[in-house]
Amino acid sequence: MKQMDLDFLDLNSFLTNEERVLRDTVQGFVTQKVLPTIEEHYQNGTFPAHLIREMGELGFLGANLKGYGCADVSPLAYGLLSQELEAGDAGIRSFVSVQSSLAMYAIHTFGNEEQRQQWLPPMAKGEKIGCFGLTEPDFGSNPSGMRTRAEKTGRGYVLHGAKMWITNGSIADVAVVWAKLDGVIRGFLVEKGTPGFKTQEMKQKHSFRASNTSELLFDRCEIPKENLLSKTDGLLSPLSCLNQGRFGVAWGALGAATVCYNVAKDYALSRKQFNDRPIASHQLVQEKLAEMLTEITKAQLLSLRVTQLKTEGKAQHVHISMMKMNNTQMALHVARTARFILGGSGIMSEYPVMRHMCNLETTVTYEGTNDIQKLILGKEITGIQAFY
Amino acid sequence: MNIVVCMKQVPDTETKIRLKEGNGGIQTDGVKWIINPYCEFAVEEALRIRERNGGQGTVTLVCMGPDRAVESIRTALAMGVDKAIHLNDPLFEGSDNFGVAKILARAIQTIPHDIILCGKQAVDDDASQVPQILAEQLNIPHVMVVEKMEVDVANKKVTTSRRIEGGAKEVLEVPLPAVFGADKGMNEPRYASLPGIMKAKSKEVKKVTAADLGLKPEEIGVAAAKVKIQAYSLPPERQAGKKIEGGDPAQVAHELAKWLREEARVI
Numbered sequence: 001m002k003q004m005d006l007d008f009l010d011l012n013s014f015l016t017n018e019e020r021v022l023r024d025t026v027q028g029f030v031t032q033k034v035l036p037t038i039e040e041h042y043q044n045g046t047f048p049a050h051l052i053r054e055m056g057e058l059g060f061l062g063a064n065l066k067g068y069g070c071a072d073v074s075p076l077a078y079g080l081l082s083q084e085l086e087a088g089d090a091g092i093r094s095f096v097s098v099q100s101s102l103a104m105y106a107i108h109t110f111g112n113e114e115q116r117q118q119w120l121p122p123m124a125k126g127e128k129i130g131c132f133g134l135t136e137p138d139f140g141s142n143p144s145g146m147r148t149r150a151e152k153t154g155r156g157y158v159l160h161g162a163k164m165w166i167t168n169g170s171i172a173d174v175a176v177v178w179a180k181l182d183g184v185i186r187g188f189l190v191e192k193g194t195p196g197f198k199t200q201e202m203k204q205k206h207s208f209r210a211s212n213t214s215e216l217l218f219d220r221c222e223i224p225k226e227n228l229l230s231k232t233d234g235l236l237s238p239l240s241c242l243n244q245g246r247f248g249v250a251w252g253a254l255g256a257a258t259v260c261y262n263v264a265k266d267y268a269l270s271r272k273q274f275n276d277r278p279i280a281s282h283q284l285v286q287e288k289l290a291e292m293l294t295e296i297t298k299a300q301l302l303s304l305r306v307t308q309l310k311t312e313g314k315a316q317h318v319h320i321s322m323m324k325m326n327n328t329q330m331a332l333h334v335a336r337t338a339r340f341i342l343g344g345s346g347i348m349s350e351y352p353v354m355r356h357m358c359n360l361e362t363t364v365t366y367e368g369t370n371d372i373q374k375l376i377l378g379k380e381i382t383g384i385q386a387f388y
Numbered sequence: 389m390n391i392v393v394c395m396k397q398v399p400d401t402e403t404k405i406r407l408k409e410g411n412g413g414i415q416t417d418g419v420k421w422i423i424n425p426y427c428e429f430a431v432e433e434a435l436r437i438r439e440r441n442g443g444q445g446t447v448t449l450v451c452m453g454p455d456r457a458v459e460s461i462r463t464a465l466a467m468g469v470d471k472a473i474h475l476n477d478p479l480f481e482g483s484d485n486f487g488v489a490k491i492l493a494r495a496i497q498t499i500p501h502d503i504i505l506c507g508k509q510a511v512d513d514d515a516s517q518v519p520q521i522l523a524e525q526l527n528i529p530h531v532m533v534v535e536k537m538e539v540d541v542a543n544k545k546v547t548t549s550r551r552i553e554g555g556a557k558e559v560l561e562v563p564l565p566a567v568f569g570a571d572k573g574m575n576e577p578r579y580a581s582l583p584g585i586m587k588a589k590s591k592e593v594k595k596v597t598a599a600d601l602g603l604k605p606e607e608i609g610v611a612a613a614k615v616k617i618q619a620y621s622l623p624p625e626r627q628a629g630k631k632i633e634g635g636d637p638a639q640v641a642h643e644l645a646k647w648l649r650e651e652a653r654v655i
Binding site: 071 | 402420422458459462463466579580581582583584585586588589
């Protein structure tokens, strides 16, 4: 557990008792259930699906939501949950993020009562798995150009198109799929096994190896009219889900960075070179550790403040973009530096550092690349949109 | 069935212990505090006994400690304990095991109790005395180092199983009320679930002082302690391992045997 803790500015004193207890629970779960097998799953390219039900029982799924068997924890508690899960592995955190902030949030926000009753309680328990299909092979940063379309029929809708880079895709029981209906982006629920709906897991990844990433294919896939998320209306609907998702991604990056820093610090203190002295006594190593500690602490401060704003209902999407961009970029930098401090050992699975480093290549990319986050900020600063 | 669990908050087992200047005891700054692992078995067992009993009964936590103990109390409430009594008074500080048991006994006398579960020992001072003294104070039986408990609610008795020397098991039957000291292996404590944590927010934690229990300052704390701590010292630093060099296995074995006999004196 020690490797998951870093609190240079006593920010823990901002946590409520409940938030502390919650963090202990997640740290305990990660230490006992995730860490013992995560390297094996990562090496084999498999997602540890046996953890899903247990995470459901512990209330990790949809924890940010109210009602329907969800825990309704504070935004800070949700952030800490993400942080500690990613201290285990970004693949686990991502499963929870996608289930909670994307799939369940979409159904909770844009679904009708019947849809919520049908899906949210079993999804909170981990009995049903959700995924979120927005990105397409040719439309990543530019989702408004999506080609997937829905056509109205007598009984419901027919979907045509393809989605790519979908976390949980081939293990999901329900996909929240975004498609254009009469030119307007709307959300649809597509159940596993619906004729015309196929999934294909994307293998051969160098990152997020302990996570399921899939393609979703819709070939004249007919769904009943009840499966439209009727409150969805245009691109802003999926973007509001991403805003929730990015918040968890940003907190998760703090967990990965913290572990990398602590591992590098411990390694530097025990590894001896030149006259039997620890490499931590070398100025170039100390400079790296000092910078890592400072950067993580700054990111903690940013995260805490954005989370306070979110709690007060004042967080804007630009705040979350800044936090997502800063934290993932910082974490990737910290992970690479830690990898360097570990020398040759840094590339081995004996240490978690390179696994985190490779995972962070994904987190700087997905749910809006860091370039896009910067352009969102650029638009806020200048009033000029540079992506169109 | 009224179940009472006595819980102690202790430093995390991963804590690197440092001493205060002089003879002031252990440096507590920066220490992470947790539920004593044996007390965690007791909490879990209490919850399971209630679950096996169709959810009938009340589980009350009794914890003596300063303000910081609230965090551990909240953890137990989040695991499923119904309510808690927090024995929190500066006058309690410095109590020895006898004093702690006396304070706990006073508190427990104020509430209904059939089963009293404790950890068999706390991992900080490892004294393993409070449960037994507590039972004496309450004038009821106790069983220590309990691995398994079977509660017969109708007949108000408990059958316990514990390991004894030689690898044998001892089975005892005890009438209630009684005190039980939980051992490792009794169960695997659950995590506090997120809904449990949220639910615990509204559970009652009653703060109780010495005056509330009718205890006078001279009866408790350092003043009444029968055990005086003379000094604190850290265990000696671990010596570096010894390496016996040399290419010839027979010679190395000879050196090792000589060292084991003459230096380590184990053979």
